[in-house]
Amino acid sequence: MAHVKLIVPQTGELLGEAWLTINQQIDTKNTDVNFGEDFFLRVQAVTGLLINGFNVEIKSECAPKAACGQGQGPWTGPAPVALLTEKEGTWQRYWKNTTGFDTLMLEYTLTASYANAKGSYSWGVSQNSGWQVRCDKQVANNSGCVIPKYTPTLKIPSRYNLARQYIGMVQASMSSHPGWEGKGQPLHRESNDTVARNNRGIICDSTFTADPATPSPAQCDEFPFAKSKESGAQQGVTSGKSCQQYMVLKDHLGNLDLVWPGLNQGKMPPANAKCARASMTKVDNEGVGGELGRKTKQWRLLGGDAYWVDAGNNQ
Incomplete structure (x- = not known):
């Protein structure tokens, strides 16, 4: 559950709060170096002026950039939402190297905005090693990626x-x-x-x-x-x-x-x-x-x- 507070920058006044459910699923079932991530968001509760609706934007970093490539996010730019709104989409990522071994690290920042007030919520590999993707060519001489934190x-x-x-x-x-x-x-x-x-x-x-x-x-x-x-x-x-x-x-x-x-x-x-x-x-x-x-x-x-x-x- 993501929790963001929107603060008016000039006055420090609390404009409103939002609670959002976020579900993510990284799919590395392919035998090659491409993998996708399904991203789902639902606005569960709001307070203050956010009852009138607000915007959300999601950005992700896949590091190191020399080893990890990714397409655009699940939606482009700030998207309007309101209470109980659902948003979903997919990231496409790939391992740039075809040999060797790399650990790719995923980080996320969700930003909510209303007028000139903004609030953000961040998570990823800095908090949980579950947001690591391991890519290698050390199994059966094929290149591919897995989530090492997952135990099959x-x-x-x-x-x-x-x-x-x-x-x-x-x-x-x-x-x-x-x-x-x-x-x-x-x-x-x-x-x-x-x-x-x-x-x-x-x-x-x-x-x-x-x-x-x-x-x-x-x-x-x-x-x-x-x-x-x-x-x-x-x-x-x-x-x-x-x-x-x-x-x-x-x-x-x-x-x-x-x-x-x-x-x-x-x-x-x-x-x-x-x-x-x-x-x-x-x-x-x-x-x-x-x-x-x-x-x-x-x-x-x-x-x-x-x-x-x-x-x-x-x-």
């Missing part, structure tokens, strides 16, 4: 139901609730392939044996992912035998079920475990891995960037 969510597709159940059970039973938004902390991308291979080698070491009841070819499926900094191997685990252990089995009706071995004894998976591994079907294990890889490119995740994992626990 990897939704495990229902077609990989066994892996979805597995991740959901790990998130619910492990005290750290890895990657579960609202319960735990997000996962963070491990971009070093050598480190990721080492993570997998430790969690899926020689102590892992695919359960013969898991449809062949069964695979070792670890969570948190080997390509995350939350992998058990990066939390001090020296062997996957200390992880929670799961398996996919075929029941007497021929259906595939995810099983925790201690369930028949009324035991729950150890909450203090730092990792989990499962004897998983190839299609589910590789399917989720492929989904993570595709989203890593789409979201332009760099090393250490955060993301949530949604396995249906919040539904």
Whole structure:
């Protein structure tokens, strides 16, 4: 909510006040260096002479100018408004460089005026790092831009139901609730392939044996992912035998079920475990891995960037 006071410059008299709702949405979904921003304004309340209507103008700076270009604002010049008036429009911006790395910084100033009285309200990156746009060519060799403050969510597709159940059970039973938004902390991308291979080698070491009841070819499926900094191997685990252990089995009706071995004894998976591994079907294990890889490119995740994992626990 923006609040502006209009003061008569000659006398210092308060001419009126206005409260305005402002909604903004920056869209960096394109895979190139262009991105837009939808801007919406609504006059919620006014006092004094502003009840008769007034003008509003919005200006934005995208810095550094050597790296950021932008078109005209959502409307040109001062625009007349009154109580409950709505104004909206779009900024078009682009990253001038096609290689390297830049952090673009957005700042805004809204000015309200009536006769010779003016009042302004400013916001942007100087107050909140959420008004930063990161542009680079460090993901999949394509140039693009993202909002680094935004944490995306990897939704495990229902077609990989066994892996979805597995991740959901790990998130619910492990005290750290890895990657579960609202319960735990997000996962963070491990971009070093050598480190990721080492993570997998430790969690899926020689102590892992695919359960013969898991449809062949069964695979070792670890969570948190080997390509995350939350992998058990990066939390001090020296062997996957200390992880929670799961398996996919075929029941007497021929259906595939995810099983925790201690369930028949009324035991729950150890909450203090730092990792989990499962004897998983190839299609589910590789399917989720492929989904993570595709989203890593789409979201332009760099090393250490955060993301949530949604396995249906919040539904």
